[in-house]
Amino acid sequence: MTQPYQNVTVLGAGAWGTALAQVAAAAGRDVLIWAREDEVVQGINQAHENTLFLPGQKLNPAVRATADIAEAAKADLILAVPPAQHMRSVLRSARPHLQLGAPLVLCAKGVERGSLALMTDVLREELPEIGPAVLSGPGFAKDVARGLPTAITIASPDAALAQRIVATIGLPTFRPYFADDLIGAEIGGAVKNVIAIACGVAEGRKLGDGARAALITRGFAELTRLGLAMGAKAETLSGLCGLGDLVLTCASLTSRNTSLGAALGEGRALKDILAERRSVAEGMESAPAVVALAAKYKVEMPICQAVDAIVGERISIDDAITALLSRPFKAEGV
Incomplete structure (x- = not known):
């Protein structure tokens, strides 16, 4: 033993x-x-x-x-x-x-x-x-x-x-x-927090369950693209510390990241939300770094980019949603 x-x-x-x-x-x-x-x-x-x-x-x-x-x-x-x-x-x-x-x-x-x-x-x-x-x-x-x-x-x-x-x-x-697989365990945990903010925004904007499902699924595609580019194993990313963590975090307002996104989606100012909190929403802190990693490894991560722009207060939520919904149609596996 x-x-x-x-x-x-x-x-x-x-x-x-x-x-x-x-x-x-x-x-x-x-x-x-x-x-x-x-x-x-x-x-x-x-x-x-x-x-x-x-x-x-x-x-x-x-x-x-x-x-x-x-x-x-x-x-x-x-x-x-x-x-x-x-x-x-x-x-x-x-x-x-x-x-x-x-x-x-x-x-x-x-x-x-x-x-x-x-x-x-x-x-x-x-x-x-x-x-x-x-x-x-x-x-x-x-x-x-x-x-x-x-x-x-x-x-x-x-x-x-x-x-x-x-x-x-x-x-x-x-x-x-x-x-x-250290990289897979780490990338899963880091990226899912960013995607959770997007799911929270959809909740706060009352975009419906279909929007959340789409964000989780396409967010998992982003997480997988970055993880594989950095050397992670696909089975790790589809396991507990990747897909499992993503689904849990994005599906509940218990998540600090999802609740932050929901408050933003309801139209509240970021500074007011943060003033009420002691705990850190890691997705907000990691979003710029995740987007920078995506650029470094030349992978597309439009949802993470949108979250980074929102929490960085460089774009309005409505403009971010419009930009995502205006992306070209393509094959699902791309």
Whole structure:
């Protein structure tokens, strides 16, 4: 039997990080979650609740919190869950304190703006001695924290490492499947957030279920084109961390990205929407980088381009919709 890691640290106490801490605790691990906010640390340690990012969900008392990254970094296994645009700074802060040989799992979905780096690229640049592993797939934090059935992907070129991570956090209701395709796992998670904003816009504009189905399907074509151009495997992109994650995120207003798009589609100003939110909508942050990657690899991604222009406030929603609907008719497989 594969020996699990016992001491698990979660770097990042947003909703998803908190949910993963809950999973690890339910699996019997000793769990420490690192948060920047003293309010979050106190709430988890005293009331067993993250009232800022996952309110209303009682946490396993085995989950402890700290604001000291030096303390947090001393673990057998680290789940890195900061927003994608902050992954580099968090890894850099943790680097001097990491246990020799301790693996790190990247759990953020996005592409770094400016550098166009995937999270595995960021890890390689900041911590080249650590072999990469990625956790991705369809799951909402509130459902995972409640113990509702969820399946995700653990991707790593090291099969033994992937299996040990699965043994550490796997539960009957939290089912990790392993894969060796890092690029597919990462591209699926990054692009689906951008497409979800488009689906939210369609919801807010009341364009109907057919429009959402078309956006999901053609969005999957965009995701696949970019992933294959970057070296991903088709079966990864059509699995949990690609198609599965896309369908979940685009089909529910529980998604921060879909709800952001819906608010925009209803005519609300972006600055007003963002002023009400603590959590990051990764699709908004990743959209410019995804579009830049599409240009770099010479693939067409018109939906992602439209989302980038909308959130960048370079085009109105009505003009973006008109532009998409005015594209030439062509064969579906193109």
